[in-house]
Amino acid sequence: MFIGQVGxxxxxxxxxxxxxxxxxxxxxxxxxxxxxxxxxxxxxxGQDDSAGIYRPAAxxxxxxxxxxxxxxxPDESLKRELLPPSERTGYTEEDALMRQYMKQYRxxxxxxxxxRSVHNSSEPLRLILPDQIAREDxxxxxxELDEDGLGTExxxxxxxxDFVQIGIGFGNVERFEQKADYVASRYAVLKDRIESQLTxxxxxxxxxxxxxxxxxxxxxxxxxxxxxxxxxxxSLGQSGAxxxxxxxxxxxxxxxxxxxxxxxxxxxxxxLAGTDKQWLKQDDAYMAEQLRKNAASLSExxxxxxxxxxxxxxxxxAFAGAYxxxxxxxxxxxxxxVEESDAALGRYFAERYEALKTDIEKAGVSSKxxxxxxxxxxxxxxxxxxxxxxxIDSNRERVAERPWMSGLIRTEYIDRDxxxxx
Numbered sequence: 001m002f003i004g005q006v007g008x009x010x011x012x013x014x015x016x017x018x019x020x021x022x023x024x025x026x027x028x029x030x031x032x033x034x035x036x037x038x039x040x041x042x043x044x045x046g047q048d049d050s051a052g053i054y055r056p057a058a059x060x061x062x063x064x065x066x067x068x069x070x071x072x073x074p075d076e077s078l079k080r081e082l083l084p085p086s087e088r089t090g091y092t093e094e095d096a097l098m099r100q101y102m103k104q105y106r107x108x109x110x111x112x113x114x115x116r117s118v119h120n121s122s123e124p125l126r127l128i129l130p131d132q133i134a135r136e137d138x139x140x141x142x143x144e145l146d147e148d149g150l151g152t153e154x155x156x157x158x159x160x161x162d163f164v165q166i167g168i169g170f171g172n173v174e175r176f177e178q179k180a181d182y183v184a185s186r187y188a189v190l191k192d193r194i195e196s197q198l199t200x201x202x203x204x205x206x207x208x209x210x211x212x213x214x215x216x217x218x219x220x221x222x223x224x225x226x227x228x229x230x231x232x233x234x235s236l237g238q239s240g241a242x243x244x245x246x247x248x249x250x251x252x253x254x255x256x257x258x259x260x261x262x263x264x265x266x267x268x269x270x271x272l273a274g275t276d277k278q279w280l281k282q283d284d285a286y287m288a289e290q291l292r293k294n295a296a297s298l299s300e301x302x303x304x305x306x307x308x309x310x311x312x313x314x315x316x317x318a319f320a321g322a323y324x325x326x327x328x329x330x331x332x333x334x335x336x337x338v339e340e341s342d343a344a345l346g347r348y349f350a351e352r353y354e355a356l357k358t359d360i361e362k363a364g365v366s367s368k369x370x371x372x373x374x375x376x377x378x379x380x381x382x383x384x385x386x387x388x389x390x391x392i393d394s395n396r397e398r399v400a401e402r403p404w405m406s407g408l409i410r411t412e413y414i415d416r417d418x419x420x421x422x
Contacts, residue, residue, distance in 0.1 A: 084165035086182040087175050091289035096280060099158070100150075101133065101141050106157070150282040152197055154190065156209060162186070162285060163217045167224030168249075170328055173321035177314055179221065180249075184256035185288040185295075187214045192264050193284060214257075222249040225317070232324045236379040238372050244311040245320070251310035252317060263295045316369040323356075323373060327380055334387045338395075342415045345388075346422030349381050385414045 080088055166183070168176050187210065194206045223246065230242030264272075272290040273281045280286050312320065336345060356377060360370045395409045 085162040085285070086166055086179040087172060091285055093275065093277075093280060093286070096283045096286045097138060097142055097145070098133075099283070099285065100145060100279075101138060103155075103158070145279040146277060149278045152282075154193070154206060154209075154284070156213075159186070159190070159284070160213065163213070166217055166220050168221055168321070169224060169228040170325045173225075173229060173325050174318075176225070176321055177318050180253050180256055180314065181292055182288070183214070183217055183221070184253055185260050185291045186284065187257045188260035188264050189284045189288045189291055191261060218250055218253050221253065222246045225249045225321070229317075229321045229324045232328055233320070233372065233376055236327075236376040236383070238376055241372065245317065248310040248312040248317055252314040255314075260291060260295060264291060267294075312369055313366060315363070316365045319360075319363045319365050320369055320373070323359075327376075331380075331383050331387050334384060334391070336384075336388060338388050338391050338410050338414075342418035343422045345385075345414065346419040349384075349419065350422070353377055381419075385416065385419065389413050 085091075163183070166179060168179065172179075190210050191207070194203055194210060198206055226242040226246035226249070230245040233241035233245075272294050273287060274290055275281070336348065353374075356373065360373060392410055392413055396411050398409065399406050399411055
């Protein structure tokens with residue numbers, strides 16, 4: 001297929017002034033009639049200057065055979081490996097064994113690219129892949145761990161590395177509660193270990209490390225949620241949403257930590273292990289996973305601290321995050337055909353508002369959040385129509401370049417009055 005160029009034939013573009021004057025009527029006719037996109041499909045060669053059409057030579061056309069391909073299923077183990085620890089599901093004995101094996105490949109220092117540090121030694125950096133490890137090496141390590149255990153020292157470097165990418169944004173907001181449970185259960189296990197196994201200055205020093213790390217991780221989660229989700233609602237006119245949500249995230253994590261600590265105090269930590277292997281009982285990541293499993297039956301009221309005055313509950317935060325993600329996607333890529341009538345758009349908004357009220361009722365969120373989400377809807381519709389007008393701007397640019405498209409695509413902006421009257 002040969003696609004022609006918009007505009008008159010190049011033959012006329014190359015005329016000199018005398019030729020154009022001599023053929024002025026012919027040129028005008030050509031400009032009026034042939035200022036069109038043209039396509040010529042076939043095997044005939046040659047050209048027709050008077051019509052402004054250029055045809056390809058026969059040798060230019062050839063059939064391209066389909067390219068063979070094989071559709072591959074996503075590698076689930078790789079997908080899981082790419083997630084930070086706080087977003088993975090499960091932590092087995094094999095995971096714990098691999099964790100212990102990979103300790104020998106930790107590095108000290110920084111990696112620099114163009115004099116800028118891009119990776120530091122507190123983050124997980126693998127110098128070897130799991131499938132490169134011989135099974136006999138893992139089994140040898142397992143035997144050594146079964147015999148010697150891990151000792152009483154807390155692997156703070158490992159704990160810090162497990163809290164990488166702990167922030168909350170639109171890309172992972174659906175895993176907010178999972179991440180909060182991860183942080184809270186890990187804190188509860190480490191706190192129990194320090195209080196039950198250490199004394200004196202060592203105990204005080206280790207507890208201080210834990211509290212400092214726990215506070216930093218909580219604040220990173222709260223700040224990132226407030227910036228992304230809270231900031232989005234602020235952009236829809238909900239003043240104070242970010243600050244309220246920040247405080248609520250901090251309170252939600254603290255409430256979960258208190259609930260896990262209380263649950264753990266009623267049980268022997270060792271009884272949660274699900275194994276007789278001492279080294280697994282000393283692996284706080286493994287024990288935190290067992291704690292989450294055993295405490296999974298805790299209801300939301302039990303996980304919420306008594307007398308908690310946070311503006312939003314954990315359930316509120318999860319719902320608000322999911323809804324903000326949906327609205328944000330709609331503003332970036334509106335699921336509405338601008339060629340539809342403005343009255344139809346008004347009916348579409350009305351249906352969405354009714355759907356929101358139904359979802360709020362089913363989710364059982366607080367009245368405070370319900371009021372905020374409903375108050376966000378009208379500003380969202382305005383932003384949505386702005387996004388549609390941006391698409392219409394693109395249409396206007398196309399018509400300016402190709403006048404023949406006028407009337408074929410919409411160039412009038414959304415009529416807000418027509419939308420709001422329906």
